[in-house]
Amino acid sequence: MASPMKILVLLLLFLTPTFSHWVVDTLPGFPGKLPFKLQTGYIGVGESELVQLFYYFIESERSPENDPLFLWLTGGPGCSALSGLLYEIGPFTFNYANSTGDIPSLELNQYAWTKVANIIFLDQPVGTGFSYAKTWEAYRCSDTLSAQYAYSFxxxxxxxHPKFLSNPLYIAGDSYAGIIIPQIVQRIYDGLESGIEPRLNIKGYVEGxxxxxxxxxxxxxxxxxxxxxxxxxxxxxxxxxxxxGHYIDEHPQNAACQYDLERVSKCTEKINMPQILEPECSNENLLSLDVSSIGENVTSLLLLQHWCREDNYLYSSIWANNKIVQKALHVREETITEWVRCNKTLNYKVNVERTEAYIYDVKSTVDYHKSFTNKCCRALIYSGDHDMGIPHLSTEEWIESLNFAVEDEWRPWFVEDQVAGYxxxxxxxxxxxxxxTVKGAGHTAPEYKPQQCLAMLQRWLSNYSL
Incomplete structure (x- = not known):
């Protein structure tokens, strides 16, 4: 006899599930027909499907019927899946040198992860990218609710898409997604134990x-x-x-600590945290402009200052806010206000419990990683070693705290006979x-070291030693 939980889940799933997806053969800015299969769509989740999550699905360019399937989550929370797709692991990116018109030019990414995997890029949580809610109340979300919605999705x-049920499934993403991914993985294992259909072929997870x-x-x-x-x-x-040893706590009664922290701040306040070797600068003035009016002036605007990586992000704002692009992606016109790469009303800040729209209710996911030891589960954790936002040594610290047996001691790994990391x-x-580690990479490692990160993923998926 089915358990009450299983019956409830089945009722929620099968009563009124609605699916909307479209095949996209061409994209504004890309010459000719796309040489890969792209699908976009919405799936409703939550009560009465009030939350509508938008996704991009790209089939593997190698063997879609056999290659693994990734669900990719970008961090923030509130950073669009399009950011991970365009700047990190997707099959196309911007041709900056030739992007002088109203629609930036696109080109293929030779180090796309879609060369070896099917990938769903999901705009989550609600309020991210092109995902939206049908009521203002439904925009309220949290770490736990975000994970639940992603699992329902x-x-x-x-x-x-039942033909992909047999493909090995991995939950993947970077940055703040490290709070959401282990929760999704746990929900999948719980669902399997409860007999929830369809049965997902979960094999593990990837976190950057x-x-x-x-x-x-x-x-x-x-x-x-x-x-x-x-x-x-x-x-x-x-x-x-x-x-x-406590550097982010308030120390109102400790003058010596306050003095030292002020000195630390003076040494680091102008350091670019996502990649400490790159310039710290701001495009707030540029991004405050009406992107629809920038058009051919984008290049000249960027020449007004020395290059910053944030300059690259301006192109995505121009491209994604273009009505022709939105129509090609089949974005629901009535839901659009302005696409932003990262929704700052959702973004996590140190020592903040919540915003008006989002509650940060999960402080640590270390115990989730510990709990997977009784599962047949593989994990790949990688760190760009020049990221100060979430430093590699912090990741190494929690991994060491798991007290797992070491199978392969610390050593370098190589790409084209050069050290790519450790x-x-x-x-x-x-x-x-x-x-x-990915040597020389910043916070979103594939953005900085695409060749090395693709090699790392290929070897890991093939069960080869890095």
Missing amino acids: LIKWFLD NPATDKYADCNNRVVYAHRMGLLSDNLYESTKVSCD TMKYLEKEYELTYA
Whole structure:
């Protein structure tokens, strides 16, 4: 006899599921027909399907019927899936040199992860990218609700795409997605144990520079700054003692700690946290412009200042806000206000519990990783080693805290005979965790080191040693 939970889930899924998807053969800015299969669509989740999640699905360019299927989540929370698609692992990106018109030019990404995997890029949580809610109340979300909606999305997506049910499934993403991914993985395993249909062929997960323990990730920025030579030994030791190792707490009664933290701030405030070697600059003035009016002036506007990586992001605002582009993507016209790469009303900030629209109700996901040891599960965790936002040493710290057996000791891994980073491998029962740094990469590693990251993924998926 079916359990009450299973019956409830089945009723929610099958009573009134609605699917809307479209095949996209051409895209504004790209010459000719797309050489890969792109589908976009909406799937309703939550009560009465008031939340409508938008997605981009790209079939593997190699063997879609056999290659794994990834659900890719961009961080923030509130950063659009289109950001991960255009700037990190998708099959097309911008041709910056030739983007001088109203619609930026697109070109193929030779290091796209879609060369070896089917990927669903999901705009989540609600309020991200082109995802929307039918009522203002339905825009309220949280870490746990975001994970629940993503799981519901997956179940419904497979109902609409049953031919991919046998493909190995991985939940993947970077940055703040490290808070959401383990929850989704846990829900999938719980669903399998409860007999929920369809049965998802989950094999593991992939996380890049993942937020995992919010306190430790932020607190370790000071430790990282010292390790990278941004703080002197004397200043670091003084701050460590005066603040007792707690650098993001308020210390109103501790004058020595406050003084040391002010000195630390002076040393790091002009450092670009996503990639400490790149310039710290702001495009707030540019991004405040009406992107529809920039058109051919975008290049000349960018020449007014020295190059910043944020300059690249302006192109996505111009492209995604173009009505011709939105029509090609089959975005529901009545739902659109302005597309933004990252919705700042949702973005996480240190020591903040909530915004008007989002509650940060999961502080750490370390215990989720520990709980997967009784599952047949593979994990790939990678870190761009020049990211100060979520430093690699913080990731290494929580991985070490799991106390798993070391299968492969710390060593370099190579691409074209050059050191691409360093790696370790852990085993605990049927759970396998591979950790890798990506040398010279920033917060979103594939954006900075695309060739190395594709090689890393290919080897890991093939069960080869990095």
